[in-house]
Amino acid sequence: SSSGGQSAAQQASASPKSGGTLRAAFPGGGAAETLDFLNGPTALDYVRARAMHGALGAIDPGAPDGVRYGVLERIDISDDLSSYTLKVRRGVKFTDGSALTARDVLYSLNAPVTLGSLPFLKPPSQNFDLAKARVEDDLTLVLPTKRPIADGRLILCQSTLVFKDGTTAFTAGMPTCGPFKLTEFQPGQGAAFVRHDEYYGLALGGGPYVDGLELRSIADATARVNALTGGQADFAADIGPVASRTLAANGRFAVETSELPYATSLSFGLNLAHAPFRDVRVRRAFKLAVDREAIVKTVLFGHGFVGNDLPSLGFPDYAKEIEQRPYDPGQARSLLRDAGADGMKITLTTGSEVAGLAETSTLYAENLKAIGVDVTLDQRPPGRLFADEGYFKLPFAASFSPPTPPLSQYESTRTAGAPSAFGFDRPDIDELVAKARGARDAGERREAAVRAQRLMWEEGNQVIPVFVPSINGQAKTLGGVRYEPFASFSEARLV
Amino acid sequence: MTRRALFAALCAGVIVLIALAGPLLTDRSPTAQAGNALLAPSPEHPLGTDVVGRDVLARVLHGGLAVVALSAGATVLAGAAGLALGVLTGLAGRRTGELAVRAVDVLGVVPPLLVMLLLATGFPAGDLAVLVAVALVSLPFSVRVVRAATQQVAGSGFVDIARARGDGQWRILRHDIVPNILRPVLAETGLRLSASIHLTATAGFLGLGAGAPAPNWGRMVGENAVGFALTPWPFLAPALLLVVFAVSVNLLADELGRALGVRS
Amino acid sequence: MSELARVSGLVIGPASGGAPTVDGVGFTLDSGEVLGLMGRSGSGKTTTALTLLGHIRPGLRLREGSVRVAGLDPFAPADVRRLRGRVVSFLGQDPAAALNPARRIGGQIREAVRLRAASAGPDQVDRLLDAVRLPAGRDFLRRFPHQISGGQARRVAFAIALAGAPELLILDEPTAGLDTVLARETRDLLRELAEGRGVVLVSHDEHLVRALAADRVLVLDAGRPVSAPPRAARVTPSPPPGPPSEGPAALRAERLSAAHDRRPVLREVSLAVGRGECVAVVGPSGSGKTTLARCLVGLHRPAGGEISLEGTRLAPDVRRRTPDQRRAVQLVAQDSMGALNPRETVTAALTRPLRARGLPRTRVPGLVAELLGRVHLPASLADRRPPALSGGERQRVNLARALACAPRVLVCDEVTSALDAEIGEAVLGLLDELRRDLGLGVVLITHDLAAVARSASRVLVVHEGEIVERGPTASVLSGPRHHVTRMLVEHAADQGFGAPAP
Amino acid sequence: MRWVAFLARRIAGAAAVLAILSGLIFAATEALPGDAAGVLAGADASAAERAQLRADLELDRPPLERYGDWIAGAVAGDLGVSLVGRRDVDAVLFDRLPNSLLLTALALGAAVPAAIALGLAAGLREGRPADRMVSSAALVLVSLPEFLTVTLLIAVFGTWLGLLPEVSLTPLGGRPWDTPQAMVLPVLSLAVVGLAVMTRLVRSSVAEAAASPYAEAARLAGVRGVRLALRHILPNALGPVVQVFAVMFGGLLGGAVVVETIFNYPGVGFELQQAVANRDVPMVQGLALALAALALAVLLLGDIVGTLVNPRLRSAP
Numbered sequence A: 001s002s003s004g005g006q007s008a009a010q011q012a013s014a015s016p017k018s019g020g021t022l023r024a025a026f027p028g029g030g031a032a033e034t035l036d037f038l039n040g041p042t043a044l045d046y047v048r049a050r051a052m053h054g055a056l057g058a059i060d061p062g063a064p065d066g067v068r069y070g071v072l073e074r075i076d077i078s079d080d081l082s083s084y085t086l087k088v089r090r091g092v093k094f095t096d097g098s099a100l101t102a103r104d105v106l107y108s109l110n111a112p113v114t115l116g117s118l119p120f121l122k123p124p125s126q127n128f129d130l131a132k133a134r135v136e137d138d139l140t141l142v143l144p145t146k147r148p149i150a151d152g153r154l155i156l157c158q159s160t161l162v163f164k165d166g167t168t169a170f171t172a173g174m175p176t177c178g179p180f181k182l183t184e185f186q187p188g189q190g191a192a193f194v195r196h197d198e199y200y201g202l203a204l205g206g207g208p209y210v211d212g213l214e215l216r217s218i219a220d221a222t223a224r225v226n227a228l229t230g231g232q233a234d235f236a237a238d239i240g241p242v243a244s245r246t247l248a249a250n251g252r253f254a255v256e257t258s259e260l261p262y263a264t265s266l267s268f269g270l271n272l273a274h275a276p277f278r279d280v281r282v283r284r285a286f287k288l289a290v291d292r293e294a295i296v297k298t299v300l301f302g303h304g305f306v307g308n309d310l311p312s313l314g315f316p317d318y319a320k321e322i323e324q325r326p327y328d329p330g331q332a333r334s335l336l337r338d339a340g341a342d343g344m345k346i347t348l349t350t351g352s353e354v355a356g357l358a359e360t361s362t363l364y365a366e367n368l369k370a371i372g373v374d375v376t377l378d379q380r381p382p383g384r385l386f387a388d389e390g391y392f393k394l395p396f397a398a399s400f401s402p403p404t405p406p407l408s409q410y411e412s413t414r415t416a417g418a419p420s421a422f423g424f425d426r427p428d429i430d431e432l433v434a435k436a437r438g439a440r441d442a443g444e445r446r447e448a449a450v451r452a453q454r455l456m457w458e459e460g461n462q463v464i465p466v467f468v469p470s471i472n473g474q475a476k477t478l479g480g481v482r483y484e485p486f487a488s489f490s491e492a493r494l495v
Numbered sequence B: 001m002t003r004r005a006l007f008a009a010l011c012a013g014v015i016v017l018i019a020l021a022g023p024l025l026t027d028r029s030p031t032a033q034a035g036n037a038l039l040a041p042s043p044e045h046p047l048g049t050d051v052v053g054r055d056v057l058a059r060v061l062h063g064g065l066a067v068v069a070l071s072a073g074a075t076v077l078a079g080a081a082g083l084a085l086g087v088l089t090g091l092a093g094r095r096t097g098e099l100a101v102r103a104v105d106v107l108g109v110v111p112p113l114l115v116m117l118l119l120a121t122g123f124p125a126g127d128l129a130v131l132v133a134v135a136l137v138s139l140p141f142s143v144r145v146v147r148a149a150t151q152q153v154a155g156s157g158f159v160d161i162a163r164a165r166g167d168g169q170w171r172i173l174r175h176d177i178v179p180n181i182l183r184p185v186l187a188e189t190g191l192r193l194s195a196s197i198h199l200t201a202t203a204g205f206l207g208l209g210a211g212a213p214a215p216n217w218g219r220m221v222g223e224n225a226v227g228f229a230l231t232p233w234p235f236l237a238p239a240l241l242l243v244v245f246a247v248s249v250n251l252l253a254d255e256l257g258r259a260l261g262v263r264s
Numbered sequence C: 001m002s003e004l005a006r007v008s009g010l011v012i013g014p015a016s017g018g019a020p021t022v023d024g025v026g027f028t029l030d031s032g033e034v035l036g037l038m039g040r041s042g043s044g045k046t047t048t049a050l051t052l053l054g055h056i057r058p059g060l061r062l063r064e065g066s067v068r069v070a071g072l073d074p075f076a077p078a079d080v081r082r083l084r085g086r087v088v089s090f091l092g093q094d095p096a097a098a099l100n101p102a103r104r105i106g107g108q109i110r111e112a113v114r115l116r117a118a119s120a121g122p123d124q125v126d127r128l129l130d131a132v133r134l135p136a137g138r139d140f141l142r143r144f145p146h147q148i149s150g151g152q153a154r155r156v157a158f159a160i161a162l163a164g165a166p167e168l169l170i171l172d173e174p175t176a177g178l179d180t181v182l183a184r185e186t187r188d189l190l191r192e193l194a195e196g197r198g199v200v201l202v203s204h205d206e207h208l209v210r211a212l213a214a215d216r217v218l219v220l221d222a223g224r225p226v227s228a229p230p231r232a233a234r235v236t237p238s239p240p241p242g243p244p245s246e247g248p249a250a251l252r253a254e255r256l257s258a259a260h261d262r263r264p265v266l267r268e269v270s271l272a273v274g275r276g277e278c279v280a281v282v283g284p285s286g287s288g289k290t291t292l293a294r295c296l297v298g299l300h301r302p303a304g305g306e307i308s309l310e311g312t313r314l315a316p317d318v319r320r321r322t323p324d325q326r327r328a329v330q331l332v333a334q335d336s337m338g339a340l341n342p343r344e345t346v347t348a349a350l351t352r353p354l355r356a357r358g359l360p361r362t363r364v365p366g367l368v369a370e371l372l373g374r375v376h377l378p379a380s381l382a383d384r385r386p387p388a389l390s391g392g393e394r395q396r397v398n399l400a401r402a403l404a405c406a407p408r409v410l411v412c413d414e415v416t417s418a419l420d421a422e423i424g425e426a427v428l429g430l431l432d433e434l435r436r437d438l439g440l441g442v443v444l445i446t447h448d449l450a451a452v453a454r455s456a457s458r459v460l461v462v463h464e465g466e467i468v469e470r471g472p473t474a475s476v477l478s479g480p481r482h483h484v485t486r487m488l489v490e491h492a493a494d495q496g497f498g499a500p501a502p
Numbered sequence D: 001m002r003w004v005a006f007l008a009r010r011i012a013g014a015a016a017v018l019a020i021l022s023g024l025i026f027a028a029t030e031a032l033p034g035d036a037a038g039v040l041a042g043a044d045a046s047a048a049e050r051a052q053l054r055a056d057l058e059l060d061r062p063p064l065e066r067y068g069d070w071i072a073g074a075v076a077g078d079l080g081v082s083l084v085g086r087r088d089v090d091a092v093l094f095d096r097l098p099n100s101l102l103l104t105a106l107a108l109g110a111a112v113p114a115a116i117a118l119g120l121a122a123g124l125r126e127g128r129p130a131d132r133m134v135s136s137a138a139l140v141l142v143s144l145p146e147f148l149t150v151t152l153l154i155a156v157f158g159t160w161l162g163l164l165p166e167v168s169l170t171p172l173g174g175r176p177w178d179t180p181q182a183m184v185l186p187v188l189s190l191a192v193v194g195l196a197v198m199t200r201l202v203r204s205s206v207a208e209a210a211a212s213p214y215a216e217a218a219r220l221a222g223v224r225g226v227r228l229a230l231r232h233i234l235p236n237a238l239g240p241v242v243q244v245f246a247v248m249f250g251g252l253l254g255g256a257v258v259v260e261t262i263f264n265y266p267g268v269g270f271e272l273q274q275a276v277a278n279r280d281v282p283m284v285q286g287l288a289l290a291l292a293a294l295a296l297a298v299l300l301l302g303d304i305v306g307t308l309v310n311p312r313l314r315s316a317p
Ligand SMILES: Nc1ncnc2c1ncn2[C@@H]1O[C@H](COP(=O)(O)OP(=O)(O)OP(=O)(O)O)[C@@H](O)[C@H]1O
Pocket: C146, C147, C148, C149, C150, C151, C152, C177, C260, C261, C265, C283, C284, C285, C286, C287, C288, C289, C290, C291, C292, C334
């Protein structure tokens, strides 16, 4: 039952009530957890940061601009797509009482470069020329782009959090402007918060509704479920498809899955350095061979979305007009035969980094055997898949990708023969993507985006059979949990 | 042979038989998807299906060989090395003995999991890594038990006499030391086997060791642990086989020790 | 006088069936009485005595008969608890094996005192130690059983048995392995102890039994009570010792010193045994005889001195000696229980040295049978393990095993202490024969001056680690010069083993 | 004096082992394929980004140089900074080690006396019903893989009976012992595993000692029951047992990973596993070294006690 977060939220708002302490369990990273979310390796680090720091906004396909604004009021784009004007919301206050200004926002956008960060926080600095940014007044910031782009709002709002100008260390006592105030943090154990009473959202009639928030770090999925069922937590993140079925049978708990676009793609890279994959028929055969429905049904117990070998399902730029590729082992087999790759030998390297990856790989391998590929599965222990320098040299490797807008993601990972493209180097598609991002006219933009994606769909070297949402368990008393892109509790309520 | 010994031998025999002849007893593929995941037992799937919808019975029948070979291999490896090292260091002069024991200590103090993780990463074949890791991890136990027992016996009058008589080390070992330390050694061997079964299963549980999707009781236990609450069989069937195997071999070791240790 | 114990119709045999070990034994004992239990080695004395404690050795089974001690049945679990240690106290035949190797002797004695005597002051321990003539010093009490001499171990065990003044004392060979002075003192002590309580005295020492038990003597023969009193051991005068052989001595030790834990126990001891010669080493218990024996065979590393075999110098450590040298010098150890591998049958124990000599497999069984015969052990023992042997049988297995090596020198540490006069005589006769026929040199460590007189050509007297007197047997025994020798000889004379007339 | 020399020799030996181990640990962690940069960067990072990360993390310096720095630091009590999360390794160690030590100590504290009691009870009654019962139970327990035992314990005490929490959530800012009820299941899980192993060893040693002549002599002297067991039989049975207890401690300490993971117990084993998964080399090295040092210390203790309980060794250490 992928009921989505909405219904529960509605339930909760039917009888709105404030107060209580919400306890949520997340897979943590042990002592490696840090308040420095720029370098924090786990999802929990980011969730925690999101609770304490204000965000520029969040991606929201339903909103007019494709984003829901946070500490910003709006983002205006110049007609030539070369300059973005950020309007800071008036009255956003830090916990030390000072007001948030455009300078703080600029500093925060620059921080991933000046303070160092993990790659996923770098897109704003890659797309905007921050050195040339101008602070017009306390509430106005103008950002020139490096080259004209239309999807800058998504990039800015996807994951940027704001903190005070001049911050160099992330500590428990630092001023923050998010929905909650941190009161206690213990790496590997958890963090405790109280509601930030000066939070700008309250004045707008929103949350947070709970008085306190506890984010607990529990590494083992079974343990998280146990914490939930044992009443030690109200929310358990990422419990995985199997546990979700167990939980669904229990009347006191609900299984909630994140809505699109917040789903992780499971993908398989066909390395073009490996001769058989240079033949597009072989690539197509590999795409036709996979039984996507079966994977969704058996591996994900229905909590998943069938993929169409294109990333970023659910984002505005995603080409939903391209027809769904069928499961056609017969045609796959004949394509292989035509290409002379019948009975080809290949090793599929996979891991268990995210829920369903290992199982999906297992089923895919069986699907491939059925069309006559002699496939060996190399299942690496957890945490081992990308650790290897040689990962991008593997002929056939599993991967996953968190939800990101398709075009900017393509540019940062697959253009100009980037190693992560597994030898896929198509200047024509690169150009189409660049055009799509930079076109002033919406129709033109759309058309280029779809054309680029169709080419990737037809000739690309990525098999993306399914998208796995975040599957969480929660007490029936909890509602209003949102995704941006991880679970956020700023609007959550306990009834 | 006592009734217990007979029973133990029978159980162990059945398990080994399942392990060896299992693949012949089914024509179902142990890796092919046979239906929905985690189906309850039915006539078609007597033990149900596992987390990815493979027939559990077929996997159980195919998955014994690796485990039996792995645990027996590790036991023999660790047991033999432990006996040899333990006896030698127990008999050797103070200096040499101490040195050798220190050397083994090096192994003993590295957390077993670390050894396993390191080896599982370093070796290309995961199962071999598990075997070596298990053997290495068990070795210090073996050596210490055997060594302590040996030291106790080595001080007795009859060993003195044999030595004074000119019996070679080997003869003393065979006639005086080994028979008198046999009980702890056999008990220890039983423990080695359980330990290696544990570690193999734990490796599976933690996702170490390569070879997936090939079935292996240890790995099956790990793979299906999440589905325990939905249908226990994919988890229980291999776990039970492992436990029965360990119990029966331990029992056999005990009975053997009793039989050999009879004080007329 | 009240009846303390009654045994009737006792039949005990191997659990696996076969001829009984004890067959129809019965007796009664009043308090104040001493009952002597005599008979040949293996005749069932120990087995009978143990029934008073309700104990049957593993492998044997009580077939018939009843036992009552102080009106209680020792074979009833409830009664045995009230008996053992309180009413009945036991001194075993192998005290070395009976002491707990992991505990200090002081602790073991103290425990026995505390356990049995309700109002025991610390002086109780001292009194016991004094009674058995053991030093009460801290240094001694802190030692472990393997750190004391055989005679000392027996006295420690005796002290433990005496603790708490039990009503019935069962003593299995209380004087075996004690020097004549101690043996005499033990006899006096026992006479004192017998007042007001009962004593069952198992001994092959006819004089001791006769002195204490008067005519309350039960003689066993192959498990059956026999009426005839045992034939008095006739001490045959020794065959005139042959003249010391020419050439280098078979075994020679020169200025040998040794220590235990840096405490010197041997000081510059020199000794030589010629081919075919028998040299006796006598001395009070704890004087260092066993240490000397262990030095000779290389099991104890001397602190100084030299040992040579037929002129060739021997390494002090047995591990450094050649196989041939090792075989040439054999030890028959004092602790006969500890010296046998509990897991090895008699046959296996004898087969090993024979095979090690490289004898063909086919000849071995014949030789094993021959060896058993020579030490007067029945072939029925061949498949037993040491716990199923009597004390004297074990001693003889040890001897047979040493002989199986075909040694040139045999170091015998109390080889006849657990043997009755007849078998003891036979064993000494066997040694004579080997000396004569094979030129075997014998170092005879013993407390039995009669045996010395019978076999040895020369005697060394050790006292506190030093040789205080040496000389031809006849002259030493008849004209002892050192006071220690004098004491030993005098006490021997009291016991009836007079020195042979000069 | 002899004892001083003996201790000095043992301690020097342990130090030498530790030195060798530090080299081994460093080499082994170096040999792990891949590095933290790869893990941190994720699948989508470019080669340049990886290189940058490697440089940031100082992974591009020669290994020997880094080993030197590490050892110099370790001697001075500074184990460096973790690559992931950038925390002082010693701080993590000092935070987690007490928790693990407590868990292990409680487990051993529960298991050792119980194992001795059960092993004695069974070994003294060899072949009788009490022995059968204890031996069979130990046999089955010893044959159960840890995670199975843990799963069963959770199912019984947590899920069915609802007596104890299934997860050991330590109050934030507190220590595990602040919520003792949350420690029961982890301790029990760990203890059960050790208990079975040790019971079996104690039993076999005791059975051996109980059949010895001195035990028989003690029985004939009227020593019975607890006294017989504790004063006469146990001292002789203890040699091999002490040794195993010592190895056990090291094993439990480092091997508590499964238990710590399942209960989310904040211990060193759990951190170690995380660190290996993260390829966080300084963290792995620091934790492994600390565990090794600790285990060595316990082994040393085991050796000393083992020598003490074996008088033949004791009199001439
Ligand atoms: N291993 C040992 N450690 C310390 N002292 C010992 C050891 N063995 C023997 N001793 C002591 O050394 C002395 C000599 O012992 P030894 O066994 O040689 O005497 P012995 O002459 O054979 O006595 P006995 O006639 O009683 O057998 C004794 O005082 C004894 O207590």
